[in-house]
Amino acid sequence: MSVKVNRRKFLKMLGWGGAGTALAGCDMPTTVTLEEGKEEVVSYLMPEEYVIPGIGVWYASTCTQCEAACGLHGRVREGRVLKLEGSPDSPVNHGNTCMMGQSGLQSHYNPDRITMPMMRKSGTLQAVSWDDAMAELSKRIGPSSSVDGNRVGMVTGTVSGHQAVLVNDLLGQLGSKNHYVHELVNSSVWRMVSRDMLGDETPKLNFDKARVVLSFGADFMGTWGSPVHNMGEYAKFRKGDERGTLVQIEPKMTMTGANADLWLPANPGTEGALALGIANFIISRGWNLVDVPSRVRETLKQYDLDTVEKVTGINVEKIKRIAALLSERSPSLILAGASVENHENGYDSVAAIMLLNLIMGNVGNTIEASAKFAESSMQPKQGGTKDLLLLAKALNGKKLDVLFTYNTNPVFTAPDVLQLQTGLANVGFKVAFSMFPDETTLSADLVLPIHSGMEEWGTHVPAYQSEGAIMSFQQPLMEPINKDTRGFGDIMLSLLKLRGKDYAKFEDYYSFVQTSLLNMPSSIVTSTGSKEETWNSILQTGIIKTKGVTKPLKPKLVDMRYKPSAGNSEYPMHLVPTAKLGMWDGRHANLPWIQEAPDQIAKVVWGSWAELHPKKAAELGVKNGDYVRVTSASGSVEAQVYVHKGIHPDAIAVPVGQGHEEYGRYAKGRGVNPLKILNPLMEKRTGELATYATRVKVTNVHKTSKLVKMGSSEVQAGRKIVRTVSSSVYRRTEREG
Amino acid sequence: MKIVTLKQLVSMSLFALAVALLPATSFAELPVPSHVIPPVGEHAGEDVPQPIEFPHDRHVKDMKINCMYCHTYARRSKVAGIPPTSKCMGCHKVIATDKPRIQALTKYWEKGESPRWKKVHDVPDYVHFTHEKHIRKFVFDADFPVEDVQQVCGLCHGEVREMTVAEKTKPLNMGFCQRCHEANGGPADCWSCHK
Numbered sequence: 001m002s003v004k005v006n007r008r009k010f011l012k013m014l015g016w017g018g019a020g021t022a023l024a025g026c027d028m029p030t031t032v033t034l035e036e037g038k039e040e041v042v043s044y045l046m047p048e049e050y051v052i053p054g055i056g057v058w059y060a061s062t063c064t065q066c067e068a069a070c071g072l073h074g075r076v077r078e079g080r081v082l083k084l085e086g087s088p089d090s091p092v093n094h095g096n097t098c099m100m101g102q103s104g105l106q107s108h109y110n111p112d113r114i115t116m117p118m119m120r121k122s123g124t125l126q127a128v129s130w131d132d133a134m135a136e137l138s139k140r141i142g143p144s145s146s147v148d149g150n151r152v153g154m155v156t157g158t159v160s161g162h163q164a165v166l167v168n169d170l171l172g173q174l175g176s177k178n179h180y181v182h183e184l185v186n187s188s189v190w191r192m193v194s195r196d197m198l199g200d201e202t203p204k205l206n207f208d209k210a211r212v213v214l215s216f217g218a219d220f221m222g223t224w225g226s227p228v229h230n231m232g233e234y235a236k237f238r239k240g241d242e243r244g245t246l247v248q249i250e251p252k253m254t255m256t257g258a259n260a261d262l263w264l265p266a267n268p269g270t271e272g273a274l275a276l277g278i279a280n281f282i283i284s285r286g287w288n289l290v291d292v293p294s295r296v297r298e299t300l301k302q303y304d305l306d307t308v309e310k311v312t313g314i315n316v317e318k319i320k321r322i323a324a325l326l327s328e329r330s331p332s333l334i335l336a337g338a339s340v341e342n343h344e345n346g347y348d349s350v351a352a353i354m355l356l357n358l359i360m361g362n363v364g365n366t367i368e369a370s371a372k373f374a375e376s377s378m379q380p381k382q383g384g385t386k387d388l389l390l391l392a393k394a395l396n397g398k399k400l401d402v403l404f405t406y407n408t409n410p411v412f413t414a415p416d417v418l419q420l421q422t423g424l425a426n427v428g429f430k431v432a433f434s435m436f437p438d439e440t441t442l443s444a445d446l447v448l449p450i451h452s453g454m455e456e457w458g459t460h461v462p463a464y465q466s467e468g469a470i471m472s473f474q475q476p477l478m479e480p481i482n483k484d485t486r487g488f489g490d491i492m493l494s495l496l497k498l499r500g501k502d503y504a505k506f507e508d509y510y511s512f513v514q515t516s517l518l519n520m521p522s523s524i525v526t527s528t529g530s531k532e533e534t535w536n537s538i539l540q541t542g543i544i545k546t547k548g549v550t551k552p553l554k555p556k557l558v559d560m561r562y563k564p565s566a567g568n569s570e571y572p573m574h575l576v577p578t579a580k581l582g583m584w585d586g587r588h589a590n591l592p593w594i595q596e597a598p599d600q601i602a603k604v605v606w607g608s609w610a611e612l613h614p615k616k617a618a619e620l621g622v623k624n625g626d627y628v629r630v631t632s633a634s635g636s637v638e639a640q641v642y643v644h645k646g647i648h649p650d651a652i653a654v655p656v657g658q659g660h661e662e663y664g665r666y667a668k669g670r671g672v673n674p675l676k677i678l679n680p681l682m683e684k685r686t687g688e689l690a691t692y693a694t695r696v697k698v699t700n701v702h703k704t705s706k707l708v709k710m711g712s713s714e715v716q717a718g719r720k721i722v723r724t725v726s727s728s729v730y731r732r733t734e735r736e737g
Numbered sequence: 738m739k740i741v742t743l744k745q746l747v748s749m750s751l752f753a754l755a756v757a758l759l760p761a762t763s764f765a766e767l768p769v770p771s772h773v774i775p776p777v778g779e780h781a782g783e784d785v786p787q788p789i790e791f792p793h794d795r796h797v798k799d800m801k802i803n804c805m806y807c808h809t810y811a812r813r814s815k816v817a818g819i820p821p822t823s824k825c826m827g828c829h830k831v832i833a834t835d836k837p838r839i840q841a842l843t844k845y846w847e848k849g850e851s852p853r854w855k856k857v858h859d860v861p862d863y864v865h866f867t868h869e870k871h872i873r874k875f876v877f878d879a880d881f882p883v884e885d886v887q888q889v890c891g892l893c894h895g896e897v898r899e900m901t902v903a904e905k906t907k908p909l910n911m912g913f914c915q916r917c918h919e920a921n922g923g924p925a926d927c928w929s930c931h932k
Contacts, residue, residue, distance in 0.1 A: 036857050045850065052818075053816050
């Protein structure tokens with residue numbers, strides 16, 4: 001017999017039956033008591049005065065889950081870190097954290113952490129002692145080795161502070177100039193345009209002063225700039241005396257797009273034309289607050305409204321509306337992000353967008369000069385995808401004999417056509433500083449297990465400085481979990497000591513950082529009080545406020561060579577490989593909390609999917625859960641369809657981060673990696689990989705299974721769970737009433 | 738399957754017999770504070786061998802040391818805490834240094850280690866129990882004399898003054914907690930304990 005139980009019946013049964021069963025269970029010794037004498041309890045030998053078992057002590061540190069350098073407070077109880085929260089003292093995050101920061105604990109306590117050094121012996125990685133590992137390093141790069149500095153390389157994620165100094169000095173000592181800095185999630189093109197047009201790579205953005213934010217694909221609350229900082233600023237923008245208006249133009253709705261008042265998908269790769277069209281319309285009406293030279297006016301004239309509508313697919317009326325909004329509600333803030341930056345015409349599109357900021361008088365108002373950390377060797381070395389291309393070229397050109405990797409996973413993020421894995425085989429000695437067995441680590445010859453961010457000392461200089469130039473301080477929140485991991489800084493010091501005497505006086509990285517911070521010149525910090533007081537204040541707040549250097553912005557125009565991207569009949573669709581807050585570039589795929597957190601738009605968990613517009617889905621004859629094959633000139637992936645209106649009809653979005661071939665039990669073999677099928681296209685003026693430029697065709701493979709996602713319905717079925725009124729009704733009834 | 742020797746069988750039956758007789762005999766001896774309706778329930782605890790056979794009876798009954806002298810965190814924290822080894826050595830650097838158990842303790846101290854005690858009283862991780870709130874309600878807020886605190890501790894921990902190493906004599910399960918909360922006006926919300 002089968003009984004059909006629906007939700008309502010289930011709740012009813014739970015109501016009647018639940019009370020009885022729950023109470024009867026209260027005295028069940030087998031389920032609710034614990035066995036005696038099975039667990040151990042060990043007292044402190046001699047506790048510190050302030051330590052009370054059961055009560056946590058909070059320590060200040062810095063988050064290392066992405067490169068924004070948010071301040072953290074970690075709750076430590078009985079010698080273990082149990083909870084992380086944002087540090088209210090940090091001007092980066094003002095006491096907030098994102099889901100990546102919160103799940104830092106799962107990185108630290110991860111069961112897949114590497115616990116022993118490993119060396120490749122007859123083809124496989126085998127555990128070795130630290131003595132053996134260091135002996136091998138000494139043999140390969142020590143003073144008696146025959147290593148050629150030009151043929152040594154190091155690939156890292158963003159590094160700053162004392163780490164940057166050590167990396168720079170080690171490569172300098174070896175005579176190498178090959179430091180590749182790779183970050184898949186970046187705003188490199190925006191930075192280059194800001195540098196060229198404003199004279200500051202990372203200007204300070206005053207969301208709170210803006211009345212309109214017009215964002216061309218900048219997912220500033222998710223993956224652009226300093227997301228947690230931006231979210232706080234966005235709240236001020238929305239909750240000010242007047243509620244700010246957000247307009248988002250992007251091929252696939254991001255979390256920022258989902259918050260927008262007006263969301264528009266321009267034809268991918270034509271956003272620059274839209275910006276120029278808006279600029280042209282504003283200038284033709286005389287709404288611009290800052291004038292432009294006549295040659296620019298002439299160039300802009302090509303972008304009349306009808307032409308722009310034809311190119312971008314955005315209706316003339318909408319373009320006029322955006323232009324009117326910018327003019328009526330000045331000052332505004334106009335941003336450009338990944339889906340614009342990472343096309344072949346990315347630089348020129350962003351330049352066109354920056355032009356809007358110039359003519360609307362935003363520079364000096366909502367966009368200001370930022371303070372930079374005074375010591376240049378500690379400033380962040382920010383990465384992009386240009387160095388990934390350069391690395392692939394060096395590897396395949398057999399230009400490297402020794403390669404160090406740290407805090408980045410190029411084997412995972414590089415498209416197949418770059419043949420990075422094959423190229424790595426040309427390097428005789430690959431050393432990975434790593435916490436986890438990821439793809440890059442497992443192709444190394446020597447794996448050095450490093451401390452987690454919660455076990456190591458460190459300093460971080462945020463790339464985006466909002467209040468003066470600060471340095472964020474990282475202190476261990478507990479003793480290392482594994483006895484055979486070492487700090488990245490400590491290993492770097494040992495390597496530096498192999499060849500030189502500069503670092504001989506420092507016993508370990510801690511003493512190096514401490515000595516350096518307590519002896520910073522007066523050009524960087526104003527010292528007040530004794531060294532002990534200074535050190536205690538650093539430990540307590542986790543923030544070092546420095547003087548900083550601020551140079552005024554120098555707005556100027558760059559030569560414009562904008563061309564919208566062309567069509568492609570064989571591969572009619574645009575592949576949108578989106579990164580999101582959480583999974584980031586795939587580095588957090590090994591954290592169950594991140595896998596479990598539903599995607600902000602599709603609500604899918606633990607896997608990959610492909611977002612398609614309902615029109616396109618109908619054309620292909622697919623619905624939620626059906627598989628499609630996404631084929632580019634460089635390969636193909638298969639993923640389940642998620643049908644959603646928040647995407648351009650000619651685009652298909654496959655999220656980045658899944659599809660790991662290695663990387664531990666939670667990440668390995670889950671979903672697909674769209675980066676693998678990218679074509680090797682370059683942003684023409686910066687040399688960045690044009691990750692959004694790959695064209696694909698999509699085919700129905702006639703296979704289906706349940707799409708694992710939170711929430712089964714996208715509509716309220718008339719139940720008015722969230723009540724809404726149309727804007728016209730609102731205007732009639734609320735505003736004028 | 739676990740093999741039980743004759744000796745163990747006999748001792749277990751004797752123990753069971755003793756437990757059956759317990760409510761009538763030894764537990765009655767510890768007075769119940771008049772302001773508390775005691776929780777009902779007994780539990781036949783297992784013998785838990787400890788690294789050092791710590792004599793609670795010697796400290797509590799003979800020396801009249803207050804529970805909270807050693808379990809000092811009970812009034813401040815959710816856990817009562819095993820006393821730090823430094824606290825033991827505070828006295829035993831000079832007291833009873835000829836006894837083998839103290840010599841064993843001193844060895845730990847000299848090695849810079851604490852004994853790895855076996856946990857006897859515990860509640861599951863999904864239960865939020867705090868000693869601090871119970872001590873506050875039944876001792877400090879009730880103006881109950883702190884020198885008699887063992888009567889309050891004994892409500893859940895039994896007659897520790899008669900034990901050497903601790904034994905669990907109360908079930909410490911949800912029914913046990915719930916009945917006491919009902920009788921003494923403790924919170925009845927699920928999320929007071931399950932949070």
